[in-house]
Amino acid sequence: MVLSRDAKNVTLSSAxxxxxxxxxxxxxxxxxxxxxxxxxxxxxxxxxxxxxxDEFLETKIPGFDLIGHNSKQMFIKDAKKSKIAEIMVKSSKLYCALCKSNDCEHVQYALLRPEITKLKSDTVMLF
Incomplete structure (x- = not known):
């Protein structure tokens, strides 16, 4: 591939x-x-x-922001409710502690985030 004059170089890590x-x-x-x-x-x-x-998430699901995550949970700020939703794996399914639901908008938002792959569980049934 011939790069244009406007092309820029980016370095990828060895990993x-x-x-x-x-x-x-x-x-x-x-x-x-x-x-x-x-x-x-x-x-x-x-x-x-x-x-x-990212642009899709910002325009189609406004007011939500992933503010943190670890191997056990994700934390989503919900500006409309002025609350933080904690998403975790419970009974092999994603679960929102705020809504006490497996199928709320916070769980759906979490499923669209790449960080969802960081949640550790033996089994996660998404549907």
Whole structure:
């Protein structure tokens, strides 16, 4: 791929590079028509996707903000209710302690966040 004069360089850490490279190679094999043929283009596609997801969350679910997370819970600030929702895994399902529900808007928001993968549990049944 020939870079334009406006292109900028970005450095990937030694831990990230092999993971992304392996995923790109896998995607090229499994879904070649949907995968950018160049590694640089693939990384650009991923970054654009992340930005678009963040923009979607900001516009479609306004008033929610992930303010913290650890291996056991996520904390979501709900500006409309002026409260903080604690999301955790309970009985193998995501659970909102604020709403006392497995299917409230806080749980749905949590499912859209990439940090959801940080929650540790033997089994999480999403549906």
């Amino acid at each position: 990230v590079y092999p993971r992304v490279k392996a995923r790109w190679e896998q995607d090229l094999d499994v879904k070649p028509s949907q995968t950018n043929k160049t590694f640089t283009g693939y990384i650009n596609d991923i970054l654009i996707s992340v930005l678009e997801k």
